[in-house]
Amino acid sequence: MCDSMDGRVVDPSAPLSKLVATPTFDALASDGVNFVRTYASSPQCVPSRASMLSGRRTDQIRAFSNDNGLALSPGGEPDEACVSAYGEAWCRTHGASQALETTLFDELRSGGYEVALFGKVDIGAGVLRRFGPAPTQDGYHGGASLPIVTRAADVRRPTKPNPLELVDDHAAHVHPEDWKVHDRCSEWLRAKGDASRSSGGGGGPPWFLYCSLNIPHPAFRTNATWLHAVDEAAVRASPPAWPAEGSMHPYDAYMTTSKAVGDDQPVFGEVGVFRVRRTYLAMVAEADYLIGQVVEAAREAKLYRGALVASLRVPLLLAGGALPVGPRFRRGAVATSLASLLDIFPTIAEAAQLRPLRKGALAGEPLLPLPRNTRSRLKYVAFGRDRDRDRVPWQLFDLESDPAEVTNLARTRPEEVARLDALLRAELGSGENRLSPDGDPDAIDAAAKRLQQATFLEHFAPCVANEAPLDAAAAEAFFARGEAQASPLDDSAARGGRTPLRQLLERAYTGFDEDDWRKVQWWAAQDIQPPFEARG
Template sequence: MAPIAIFLSLLPTCALSGKRPNILFLMTDSMDGRVIDPQATQAQAVELPFLRDFLSSEGTNFVRTYVNSPQCVPSRTSMCTGRRTDQIQTWSNEKGLAASLDGTLDDGCVSFYGKDQCASWAKQQNYSETIFTGLAKLGYGVNLYGKIDIGAAIMNDKKVRATTAALGWHTGPNLQIVTRSADIRRPTKQRPLELTKENVDHVHPEDWQTVERCQEWIQKLPPAEQNAEPFFLYCSLDIPHPAFKTNATWLAKVKEDKIELPQWPQGFPQSWHPYDSYMSISKHVEEMNYTTEEIMKVRKTYYAMCAEADYLLNRVWLSLTAKGYGLNNTFLVYVSDHGEMNMEHRQIWKNSMYEASTRVPFAIAGPGVAKGHRVTQLTSLVDVLPTLLDMGQETNWDRHVGLAGKSVLQLAGATSFAPAQFVVTPQEPRAIFAQYHSNMANTGSYMVRKGPWKYISFGHTLAAFSPKVYTPLLLNVDEDPSELQNLAAQRGQIVEQLEAELRMLLDPSEIDSRAKREDFHIYKRFFGSLCQDELRKKLKANYQGFDDGDFEKLQKWAKEISATLPPEGSPTTFVV
């Protein structure tokens, strides 16, 4: 079998009272959850015979599942630890989990930030398990292939690095991230059409290699009736993450006449919410002359990438069933870390609290799981870890008291081994939360999703983000699926109720301030000592069209945020 990280192989395992079910965990990056919901309009645009049709007919589809933070590293660390982003302080793609559970510092973190900083962060990050360590303790053989992107020293082992990708630290200190709250309104990405190609012969070779490695591992499995050790096989793709690249094979799966042209509100950018206009500009979708054909070209290319992901992950499942494994002895789980805006609200990438970005697939099939079941109860990616533990028949739930989510296994009709406080029930009046503190957004944002409502509020640290300007949004997602009608002014009582729900869970002002201060500390350490000419050069490389007015804005930002820092000698999470 494929090598497992040393830290996993050293974990103690529980004595099994009968074989636990296997778990095949399939993951994509940037899959809009609505594409996987057969009843959603977006699902009509592309053929997905495995991820949508098979899982919808043979399993349970949680069609209202949301991320905890809509970016790769923040979302994956939250999902894998079962903790909220503010609890583990993985604010952005430049900061994953700084150490493993035994205190081993992550090599990626050390290479970018040094041992002292990583040790300081490790003390602050509040987690006690991951999906991988939790299942290993239950006796699972844990096998990892493809994109991980959480840090936690998982990829310190060169054998693990040979079959996996994404350290959880991306490029390390990132000028666009750490200066986001300077509110520099310049493009930081390529134009959507520059990222879109429809005639690439060999698309996404890294994902094909991941699938081949998963298939090779499966080929070495003994027949199902002879396999004594339950396995957890993690196969994670990068597609349909941008850039948007495809070819005629996958475009043939797209139904162009079923692709909706997104509605863009009038008056950009002056009449738009300043958070949204900043995001559109940062993503380089601010230009006014997009034609219908150009918008649809991006959208259909994205859907074609979804079709490719469907084909690839189906190959993994078919290889497993060819060895005699099936839904009688193996749970099949499919998720994505976040969605893709795909030109909705004049945006691409993710990062937003709109449905295309925050709503993600979550589907399961396997022993006892109801077939053809569509669950509309609100769920979250923080529910994934407790659900997997429940699939693994965990009985010692006392060691999981810090989890932010609950098991959804009972919602799927299967037997749950979790106590009541760890189980989502069908009639539970549940609220789901999300937050975001990274690039392409100039201030923190928070989402509360409850019933038909979506409430979005913003961080107000620094004068540019005054509550009078960065006002909240209230959307009725059921009646307004395009999320174009802000009802906050008309439904003040609902706004107050959802704001109270948010503040019962966390302090949005404190968290926004903490994330921005940490950004500034990184800026000071890695960019603050540069001579002015060198700093300007780097800023121009990160912000297209950066000029003297922008530099003046940056200097004012640095002065203002310096005044918010704690006095010298106060506790800090950053090593200077």
């Protein structure tokens, strides 16, 4: 699998697919099924992967951002990276609220499979210790990040002066870590093929190979080798256009500021966006080549015929000799039915004939044979509330007439918004581990913000002038006294006029000023409920 891949790259009906050559993805699609309407559970790496590999929605496992993965293994042992970032007590408390039952890797191992992991896993759950040493990325990204945990404070500033690095790198291997993953996966397959041949083609346990690249995830780097695969004239023919800030949806306006996007921005102005698009597509070509080499190694080892090959995030391709054949499946099919990365766990579990899990343990559905009656032309997006607790407007898109999701129909079609909102609440309010009996999306939004605030108070509030720690108990006592008290971040007695915390915020946000500091102080003093609710 690869990271940050735009699904339109492998959608034959999307203009983006015409901008870069992807022979491997094209071949896999011809040999299997191309699910062109696949969605990730989250736009961020850690929660998306944690959801996919646990089979649970991000709200069910309380994984909302890149600095909070799965704190405990299914057996209850704290993840080492979590302990390093937050301490064992925090991880045990947060892990109890996540109530992780299992992962795809654990189920495969329990089912007698040899499990080999190479490359980016990024979920926590003790995977690096239990399935190492080849996996990389720990699911915690070094611990709490100020721009993440203070997001609800409504600081409208770019999080970095230059959010993304643009480099023309002429090294033989542009992304050496990904090439190492490619080498290890290919070598593992060749060794597996040699062992199979030496035993006469029989014996040995079934196997599962997880081969995960980081590209085309930023930072953006490429060279002439991969740029040759990109149709630069076509990329240049579609210049970016930004609506006036006042006409943007609040989410788009926030992201535009946070990521420093716009005509007047040095990185993401018109010229910068062209460079980003061109470089990104070149990285797609490099990823296509590396995955192609791994697939070719499987063919050379005579292992492809009996394999199920899943290439995803968030293009989803299922191919290989092990795909079922029947009236509802044909090779080369383009599936327009809805799919989710939540469906990966049950699909692989069914193909591997693993033991059935309890009803409701997995949030997704098997994708093979092809699902029925899951096509809809409307996409509904519900948002939480802003800092002043006002609801952020809904979004509604017609995916057939507006596949790029540009025109928001929510105001003109309120009856569809109401219908889809009721369906969403019914889904969120059903099953175990739900956040509220009525499936209120606000409960999920509040849970994420409580976790961010609790993380901030636990790990950054001690950086006030007197360096006195403000742990969870102190925070609870503070909130119990009411909002009339001074903010726990009051820096009136600070030495030199600035607290260490404010200095950290000034480094985290470009242009952070006195008004922003007051926002953070106000937000930190707001009453919160306990962020963790242990579940049995």
